[in-house]
Amino acid sequence: MAKKLLLAGGGHAHMMLLARIGYLTKEGYEVTVVQPSDHHYYSGMGPGMLSGFYTADDIRFRTRFVVERQGGRFIRDKVIHIDADNRIVKLESGICEEYDVLSCNTGSFVPFTAIKGKTDRIFGAKPIERLLEAQKQIITGCNNHNLSIGVIGGGAAAAEIAGNVHLLAKKNGCKGVKIRVFAGRKLMKNAAPAIQRIVRKYFQKKNIIIDESGHVERIENSTVIMQNGQNHTPDYIFLATGVQPSPLFSTSNLPTGPDGGLLVNKYLQCPDHPEIFGGGDCIYYEPRPLAKVGVYAVRQNPVLLHNVVAGLQGNDLLKFNPGGGFLAIFNLGEEYGALQKGPFHWGGKASFILKDYIDKKFMTRFQDLEKENAHVPGSS
Numbered sequence: 001m002a003k004k005l006l007l008a009g010g011g012h013a014h015m016m017l018l019a020r021i022g023y024l025t026k027e028g029y030e031v032t033v034v035q036p037s038d039h040h041y042y043s044g045m046g047p048g049m050l051s052g053f054y055t056a057d058d059i060r061f062r063t064r065f066v067v068e069r070q071g072g073r074f075i076r077d078k079v080i081h082i083d084a085d086n087r088i089v090k091l092e093s094g095i096c097e098e099y100d101v102l103s104c105n106t107g108s109f110v111p112f113t114a115i116k117g118k119t120d121r122i123f124g125a126k127p128i129e130r131l132l133e134a135q136k137q138i139i140t141g142c143n144n145h146n147l148s149i150g151v152i153g154g155g156a157a158a159a160e161i162a163g164n165v166h167l168l169a170k171k172n173g174c175k176g177v178k179i180r181v182f183a184g185r186k187l188m189k190n191a192a193p194a195i196q197r198i199v200r201k202y203f204q205k206k207n208i209i210i211d212e213s214g215h216v217e218r219i220e221n222s223t224v225i226m227q228n229g230q231n232h233t234p235d236y237i238f239l240a241t242g243v244q245p246s247p248l249f250s251t252s253n254l255p256t257g258p259d260g261g262l263l264v265n266k267y268l269q270c271p272d273h274p275e276i277f278g279g280g281d282c283i284y285y286e287p288r289p290l291a292k293v294g295v296y297a298v299r300q301n302p303v304l305l306h307n308v309v310a311g312l313q314g315n316d317l318l319k320f321n322p323g324g325g326f327l328a329i330f331n332l333g334e335e336y337g338a339l340q341k342g343p344f345h346w347g348g349k350a351s352f353i354l355k356d357y358i359d360k361k362f363m364t365r366f367q368d369l370e371k372e373n374a375h376v377p378g379s380s
């Protein structure tokens, strides 16, 4: 009987595996991909899509199309349970799927749950596709020249969303938009001081308020209630308070790290169940915790591809090397970027142009799979 490979999520760490489905099906393996959407969105370009600088098609991969074109099976659904002892995954629709090898790339979510009342004007930084709905609503809201928007969170995602939602409102005729970033005690506190200064200066120029008076306690009927007792009622709220791995692994009683991510060893393999692999934001890498950034998911691709195929074929596994520091460029809107690489920092248009170039190159590399006779990245 054909061996079954199941990919839970078609995220950034599965790009090369998705590209090799044609090879795997030709070798006689049954490949199934489960994902809640026919597309996967590239998060690095998400804030740029929010502002309208990119279209949805610019920043998404046609996962279903790519899978089916190569002879794989795509199921639009969500994995909600992994029965590792019986090698079965349960999907939200109630369907059960068997596997011989399972690879998980189900990402992360924003865990802010202290919300009571209406939620239709509250948007999480993830999933990225939800930013499209936010964009639609805010364009309509721009009829109100006193539009106010709250962004809860003090990290890079919050800064990128604030800058890009400002641009969106401005482009849609709402020059007086009031944006308040609820940044806790300090905006971008994990970034280098030079980056903090670049972002602060840019926000001051755009009249984006940086509220560093404390943390948000809860949201009640669209009112943001802070621990210091202050209240604000913006028209729209974005939540960018950090992410947590999808809860799938803890609820499935699989080994997890302290953040609830699937525990994987140096081979990106679950130590208790060697036929389960994983990559991206949903894992906890046992040798050392990794930041939840797409850079690591992208770096995991070749090792995950090799090891998943080795798992099917019984070959030796490769070790994942997370590598050293990485280039980070934050898109603050209006083609203005803040770049950080080691001790080097730069704020301005050149940083944005570089980010745009790198992001588009990544997209083209894998979107090319959607074309006839495409070269398959990762193939020799």
Ligand SMILES: Cc1cc2nc3c(=O)[nH]c(=O)nc-3n(C[C@H](O)[C@H](O)[C@H](O)COP(=O)(O)OP(=O)(O)OC[C@H]3O[C@@H](n4cnc5c(N)ncnc54)[C@H](O)[C@@H]3O)c2cc1C
Pocket (backbone or CB within 6 Å): 008, 009, 010, 011, 012, 013, 034, 035, 036, 037, 039, 040, 041, 043, 044, 045, 046, 047, 077, 078, 079, 080, 105, 106, 107, 108, 125, 126, 127, 157, 160, 246, 248, 279, 280, 281, 282, 292, 293, 294, 295, 296, 297, 329
């Ligand atoms: C606004 C924003 C901007 C960012 N910008 C950058 C940046 O510029 N550079 C950078 O390095 N990092 C950036 N990050 C971090 C980056 O988003 C994550 O590290 C990256 O998305 C991780 O990739 P992933 O594939 O693990 O997860 P995801 O991108 O979340 O992908 C997971 C996939 O799995 C699917 N899925 C989810 N649950 C299930 C399930 N139960 N069953 C099946 N499928 C499922 C989802 O639909 C999705 O397609 C940003 C994050 C945010 C929020």
